[in-house]
Amino acid sequence: MFSFIMMSCGYVENCSTSFLLYGTEFMGSPGFETRGEAIRELALDIYAKYFDERLSTYENRYSQSVKECCRTALIADNKAKFCAQCGSHIKNKEFDEERFMEYVLELQNSTCDSYGEAEWAHERSFAWWPWSMLEFLDAPRDSLIMIAENAEHVMLDALYDAMPELKPSDSMCGNSDYEKFKENKQPSYR
Ligand SMILES: [Zn+2]
Numbered sequence: 001m002f003s004f005i006m007m008s009c010g011y012v013e014n015c016s017t018s019f020l021l022y023g024t025e026f027m028g029s030p031g032f033e034t035r036g037e038a039i040r041e042l043a044l045d046i047y048a049k050y051f052d053e054r055l056s057t058y059e060n061r062y063s064q065s066v067k068e069c070c071r072t073a074l075i076a077d078n079k080a081k082f083c084a085q086c087g088s089h090i091k092n093k094e095f096d097e098e099r100f101m102e103y104v105l106e107l108q109n110s111t112c113d114s115y116g117e118a119e120w121a122h123e124r125s126f127a128w129w130p131w132s133m134l135e136f137l138d139a140p141r142d143s144l145i146m147i148a149e150n151a152e153h154v155m156l157d158a159l160y161d162a163m164p165e166l167k168p169s170d171s172m173c174g175n176s177d178y179e180k181f182k183e184n185k186q187p188s189y190r
Helices: 035-055 068-076 097-108 133-138 151-162 178-182
Strands: 004-007 020-023 144-147
Touching: 004 035, 020 133, 035 097, 035 144, 035 151, 035 178, 097 151, 151 178
Parallel strands: 004 144
Antiparallel strands: 004 020
């Protein structure tokens, strides 16, 4: 069972000195049977966070970009599509793959504070949680999936595999090691 994912974003020359380590045990999951499934579940967790933090108008109803009348409409009904007062169409921001990958890059440099405290987002209970260092020290080595570079591309490809409806026709996905992970293989980095 795969219960840890260690990942690093960017190509080798711009890798951070630290990795981002996720574990499943803290979230009550025993792990996943295949690398592909494990990585897809992490991509869906990250997308749920990204959606709430960056795309959802309801979740960002207190931000300055939401007019007060529209905010009132959203507080009255979190699925409101129109604001009766100003007549605006209330909708979420569109998915943007470059911004999504930047978001993944930023996660690698996040702290406990900036990662957020929520263990769920967008009506999804997370499967993965960072900072599982103590469990990791006792874990068998073969429970680890290593994404040694370009983790932001791997997450994008895995997300499109799970949610193909997000993929635009001019997508730049498909260049990552995700296909190997999907075949349940660990790419070699040396
Ligand atoms: Zn309004």
